Amino acid sequence: MVRDYEDDRSSKRRKLDFNPLRSDDRFIDLPSRVQSRSNGAFNSRSSTPRAGSRLAGAVTPRQREFDGPEAGVDDQDAVNALDRDWYGGDDDLGGHTFGDETHNPFGDDSGWAAQEREAALVEKKIGQLSRGMSARQIQKQKDVDAWETNRMLTSGVAQRRDMGQDFKDDQEGTRVHLLVHDLRPPFLDGRTIFTRQLEPVPAVRDAQSDMAVFARKGSRVVRERRQQRERAKQAQAATNVAGTALGNIMGIKDDDADSALPIATEGDSKAQSTNKFSDHLKKSEGASSFSQSKTLREQREYLPAFAVREELLRVIRDNQVVIVIGETGSGKTTQLTQFLYEDGYGKTGIIGCTQPRRVAAMSVAKRVAEEMEVKLGSTVGYAIRFEDCTSKDTVIKYMTDGVLLRESLNEPDLDRYSCVIMDEAHERALNTDVLMGLFKKILQRRRDLKLIVTSATMNSKRFSDFYGGAPEFTIPGRTFPVDIMFHRSPVEDYVDQAVQQVLAIHVGKPAGDILVFMTGQEDIEVTCELIRERLDALNDPPKLSILPIYSQMPADLQAKIFDRAPPGVRKCIVATNIAETSLTVDGIMYVVDAGYSKLKVYNPRIGMDTLQITPISQANAAQRAGRAGRTGPGQAYRLFTEKAFRDEMYIQTIPEIQRTNLSNTVLLLKSLGVKDLLDFDFMDPPPQDTITTSLFDLWALGALDNLGELTELGRKMNAFPMDPSLAKLLIMSEEYGCSEEMVTIVSMLSVPNVFYRPKERQEDSDAAREKFFVPESDHLTYLHVYTQWKANGYSDGWCIKHFLHSKSLRRAREVRDQLLDIMKMQNMQMVSCGTDWDIVRKCICSGYYHQAAKVKGIGEYINLRTSVTVQLHPTSALYGLGFLPDYVVYHELILTSKEYMSTVTSVDPHWLADLGGVFYSIKEKGYSAREKRVTETEFNRKMEIEAQMAADKKRLEDQQQAEEEVKLVKKTGLSKDKKTVTSGAVVKPVRRRAGRGF
DSSP, X not given: OOOEEOOOTTSSSOOEEOOOOOTTOOOOOOOSOOOOSSSOTTOOSOOOOOTTSTTSSOOOOSOOOBOXXXXXXXXXXXXXXXXXHXXXXXXXXXXXXXXXXXXXXXXXXXXXXXXXXXXXHHHHHHHHHHTTOOHHHHHHHHHHHHHHHHHHHHHTSSOOOOOOOOOHHHHHTOOOOEEEOOOOOGGGSSOOOOOSBOSOOOSSSOTTSHHHHHHHHOOHHHHXXXXXXXXXXXXXXXXXXXXXXXXXXXXXXXXXXXXXXXXXXXTHHHHHHTOOHHHHHHHHHHHSHHHHHSOHHHHHHHSHHHHTHHHHHHHHHHOSXXXXXXXXXXXXXXXXXXXXXXXXXXXXXXXXXXXXXXXXXXXXXXXXXXXXXXXXXXXXXXXXXXXXXXXXXXOEEEEEHHHHHHHHHHOTTOTTEEEEEETTXXXXXXXXXXXXXXXXXXXXXXXXXXXXXXXXXXXXXXXXXXXXXXXXXXXXXXXXXXXXXXXXXXXXXXXXXXXXXXXXXXXXXXXXXXXXXXXXXXXXXXXXXXXXXXXXXXXSXXXXXXXXXXXXXXXXXXXXXXXXXXXXXXXXEEEOTHHHHXXXXXXXXXEEEOSEEEEEEEEXXXXXXXXXXXXXXXXXXXXXXXXXXXXSXXXXXXXXXXXXXXXXXXXXXXXXXXXXXXXXXXXXXXHTTOOOGGGSOOSSOOBHHHHHHHHHHHHHHTSBOTTSOBOHHHHHHTTSSSOHHHHHHHHHHHHHTOHHHHHHHHHHHTSSOOBOXXXXXXXXXXXXXXXXXXXXXXXXXXXXXXXXXXXXXXXXXXXXXXXXXXXXXHHHHHHHHHHHHHHHHTTOOOOOOTTOHHHHHHHHHXXXXXXXXXXXXXXXXXXXXXXXXXXXXXXXXXXXXXXXXXXXXXXXXXXXXXXXXXXXXXXXXXXXXXXXXXTEEEOOTTOOHHHHHHHHHHHHHHHHHHHHHHHHHHHHHHHXXXXXXXXXXXXXXXXXXXXXXXXXOOOOOOOOSSSOOO
């Protein structure tokens, strides 16, 4: 028997039921519903019936009296009658009125009423006396009252009346309360400075400027379209009876003709497995007339980088660090590695090239392998997280910057590399900035290593200054002049104005394709819809091909933007900032720049990443305008004023290191031996609050000790290329005996969302999702999905039938295999807990106890440490059930319209107290606020003593070392004033402008 949900199309949420699946669904047996059996973890004051059930929003007539069963009516009829009275009654008065005492399920009315009156008098008396009293005084007063009652009973003045309230269920349902302790280690007492950037960097230059205000409001037409879709959906749900009980009576069946999903067969997996963006990009390039008429050699020679090959190699020979500046499409990414290989740098080591994105590393490596006529993975290969396509013969290696960063853990000087190219450095990705600081130290120790930093035209001088005035080499591009037109007045609705501008260009301007920059998927879709609608309203308009592109779009649809339009048809591409530098589309003559983009910003106070719509920087605006001058003179229409460009936009985009969570980065730097983060050479230092929050999170997880030093657990966590919390889950799973289950859960959390929800069949997809729900845990729901996919032979057809992304599941399987390899290298045993999923939940608690929340209301929780109110997301398995767990832990927080918890698991409060004892403790009877303060004071005093002992130990070691150096000086007869080089010291070499530098 497996959890299943009846398909009730008349409701937004389906009611929980336990039915066997259809015969064509192969589901394996799962453990029965996972519940905490004696700890009261799932008790709640509130019940949350699903929308669409009889409890949700029912409008009933005036409440009727309970009639009870008549003579001759059996027990089942009595139960049904009671149900009708309970669910059909009016709840205005806070309860139901029952008829006679015989059929009252709660017993003697008079006895209960008397007990309630007595309890109310006692509580009233205590309430009057307790105003202004402490907890100890209140307890003392209760003891006095109890003594008086005992004396009266003993003397016979009063009589005892037993009410028989000793119910076992009431004892089991006792609510457990947690006390939260605000404790911090000594190294985070606020007296230590970790960075030069003491203040946080705001996401916008001026929060009260016109552009910032318009960005917060969003587009009006997008908002209206969203409301229209919601109203249409509600109207359709109200009129559509197909699949409901009424529809079955009327004989109305579902019409699946408009299905958004193709009918799949078991053989679809091979066809879909090759659905990679690089494959489609290669095909689209081959379809152009230029590619068809030129060989790969001729195409290389046509690139601007090829024309300056010898001069560029000469500059690289003469300098250890070179900054190469070139427009997108100049050939610097594909040709630089080949130039170095042809010049002999591959004979002494690997030529590495880092990329900020995985898709770029894979597609560029494929292209270079084709140009060199070698097999991918041999001479030319790539390496990304959880995927390594290299061999011992690889000489040219493309990789993400995170891969090279992790290689530096095992090889601090990167001895295998003779030359490293840091591509797209102007994007200032987090790992790129960390690599910049590491290379300053590595280059001092390795004079034979070459570093080439490639950048677009923006911000190149910053890189040159960072490396002590490194020379800049510019690859001349084939750019044409671009006329820039600013808007005369501030634009409040950038989507509506962009649509008007596109239509004006299409109707009144000469031939040439249009590129529109928008913020995200919803803006892009509404823009395309409005362009089509308004174009159709015109009288015989010119033909226009509208092509959206954003990161979540399937690869084959993304590749359509590279196809040449038919004669007489103009292309209009509506894109995110992916088209700024990552993609180059020929034929663009007109650019419409909305002036906004989505920026990922981290709030360290509440520990949440948010995607904010913010004004772009001046450098981004210049890069966007340059897209119009690739094939001829172009025009750029900026939907903002020149004053806003000058006064409301940053000159450069805020680097990622100043607006993201740094827990993983700090753990990596600690593993590399960086004890003081203030000494690390960041190009732009991260804010103090972000560093402090990251250090606190690592200390809370046990990766750092009370002195801020790396623990043994922290060293083990570094072996896994993922978030520290996920790494700890894998490590702790061996101790709890659930390694097999946990590696699956972590793999599913490391890939894009596996659930598919097409707009045309949202209710069907929701029903399919609910089949996999494990009500206590979203983590276990992911485990359930993977287990069923495995039981059905990893079938793509099964995935499509159940609205699952087969590509994400295949990726999860690959990640799982990679994690298993890492765990075996760490000598970790793979064990399974079988059907006891409470063990898995406790293991999940061990990695997320610092992200715990307590129930506050219906679907609402409050974070235990930050007191921030958070919500259960509607897609959660815990959402809309008949109970709310008192305590939950979550994977992360997501801000959309509200602060939502993502991937939630219910936990026992005793687990939180045991595993996160530094934060939580169980509230005992009579525990006062004074005792809580004493506990926290003792903890702080203990840590201060520990810090003082460590400082004394270090001072003694320094003193002993100084004495040994004095003895050595006296023994050798050297002068104290003469400088000596101790073992392991590094002498910084004199920088030279000429010579090979080897």
